[in-house]
Amino acid sequence: MTRIEKIRGALQLTLQPQQIEVEDESHLHAGHAGAATGRGHFNVKVVAEAFTGQSLIARHRMVYAAVDALMQTDIHALSIRALTPAESVAQSSSN
Numbered sequence: 001m002t003r004i005e006k007i008r009g010a011l012q013l014t015l016q017p018q019q020i021e022v023e024d025e026s027h028l029h030a031g032h033a034g035a036a037t038g039r040g041h042f043n044v045k046v047v048a049e050a051f052t053g054q055s056l057i058a059r060h061r062m063v064y065a066a067v068d069a070l071m072q073t074d075i076h077a078l079s080i081r082a083l084t085p086a087e088s089v090a091q092s093s094s095n
Contacts, residue, residue, distance in 0.1 A: 008022055015048045042075060044081070
């Protein structure tokens with residue numbers, strides 16, 4: 001199982017999102033001190049009803065809680081976009 005599949009699985013299990021996008025950006029950080037650990041840099045977009053009524057910080061905490069075990073083994077850095085389904089629709093229609 002790839003690291004992307006592990007991240008997707010952890011997010012799906014915990015947050016039951018309508019949409020998950022996971023992008024491995026590790027290649028952009030080659031030579032970076034954190035890259036020496038072998039763990040990767042990832043960009044995630046998660047659209048979940050679970051984020052409704054939650055602050056941005058609470059949403060990020062929810063994502064980090066979902067991938068907590070992977071932070072020790074697979075993830076060095078994580079960029080997060082955590083949206084409600086309504087926010088995702090609004091963003092799509094404004095683009």
